[in-house]
Amino acid sequence: MRPYRWIVKQWLLSVATGGPTTSNDGGTTVYMMIRISAAALLVALAAMVAIGLPRDAQAQTQIAPGTPRLSSFEPSTGLAAGGTKVTLIGSEFVVGAYVDFGGVPATDVVVVSDSRITVTAPPNQRGPTFVMVTNPDGKFGTSSAVFFTYQEAVTSTTFPLIQAVTPASGSQDGGTTITIVGSRFVAGATLTVSSNLATNVKFINEGMLTAVTPANAPGPASIKVTNPDGQVGTTRSVFDFMYGTERNPAAAAAIATPTPTPAALAPVVKLPVAGIGLMVFSGGNNVELLRVSGCPQATAAFWASDGLGAFVTYVPGTTITAVNAAWNAMFPTSLAANTPLIARCA
Structure with missing residues (x-):
């Protein structure tokens, strides 16, 4: 018997006094009530820790390689x-x-x-x-x-904070999917654009929400996030409602532009052929990002901050949808102008 088992047997015994009984070795054992102090109990526990676990228990704590x-x-x-x-x-x-x-x-x-x-x-x-x-x-x-x-009701420790909204504009008819980046968001939060509730609000994590804008009068609008416990965070004039094509054909014609010629496109960023470089993207969708980077699709990769201390990844040439899932959730339609990125060409 290991020493610490003897200690526990001798010091933690709390059986009421009874008559003598015969032990396994043929002798007699008298059971009696033993009162010990908290200090004595701590000494016993410390002795157990110092002696360590039996080898069979130690083996059970080992984790096989590849175990999540x-x-x-x-x-x-x-x-x-x-x-x-x-x-x-x-x-x-x-x-x-x-x-x-x-x-x-x-x-x-x-x-x-x-x-x-x-x-x-x-x-x-x-x-x-x-x-x-x-x-x-x-x-x-x-x-x-x-x-x-x-x-039942998730509460936040303080009011939510809105740091950025992308894209920064959309049609007055609504229907624009926007991403709100910040902190202290809680599952079940609602989103108000100007004075109208957004639809399809999705809680991605404590630093990101996505939603679909409602219809609204043209012009700048505020964004308000309300957590389930009533805590509210607001930012002013961060989203512009533009004239919809159906409601103002003249404005739509003025906005419409022909397909840009190569001369009108943003210049290609000279990234290293091998290794990793930093770039500030001028804005646009993933196709434009790949063009501006000058990298071949087969070897390109991009990283953007998720606002929480980690990165989301975009690999244009991958066939595994899970690889780009977080990127597509953060940038469902396009990247805002002047988005800082890390890029790799090879």
Whole structure:
């Protein structure tokens, strides 16, 4: 018997005094109530820690290579009704991985990289629950040290902050998909453009929302984010409603321009043939970005900040849709002018 087991047996015994009984070795043992102080208990526990675990227990703590590991969530709370967009952060994630919250399968699972997965949390009971990631080869990892907490009403610690809105303009008829970047956003938040509610509001994470603009009179409009607990964040005149083609044909004709000639296009940025360079994109869609970079599609790659200390990736030549999923969520239609990027040509 290991020494610490003897200590626990001798110091933690709390059986009421009884008659003598015969022990396994033929002797007699008298059971009696032993009272110990908290200090004595701490000494016993310290002795156990110093001695260490048995070898068979130590072997069980070893994690096989390729086993997914979870370290945190963004956000770490969500609605019990489900629908919260959650980013899982860890390592050893593989495309095709399966994710469940307390045994309930998540939906919209996208393996962005080997360290990041985005999912939609399923409905579940209130309270903390573990999250499990299972790779296609059957290896799995759970969030034993951190938990995702379901709440009936998710609250924010303070008001939401809006930092940027892209694109910066759209038709007065509505229907423009916009991305709001900031912080302290909460699942279930609503979005108001001028005085009208936006539709199809999606909570991507604590720093990003997407929505579809409502119809509105032409001119600049404010954006307001309201979290479920009533906390409000507002920014003024960050989105311009332009005349719609159906309502003002004359304005549409004035806005319409012929296909630009090569001379009118933004100049090509001279990036290194090999390695990574910095560029400030003049604005436009992914096709224009690739043209301006001067990189061949087969070897080009681009990175942009997600506003939360991480990067989203765009690889034009990939056939794996999950690789560009986070990029397309952040830039659903185009990139704003003067967007800073990291680019690679080879």
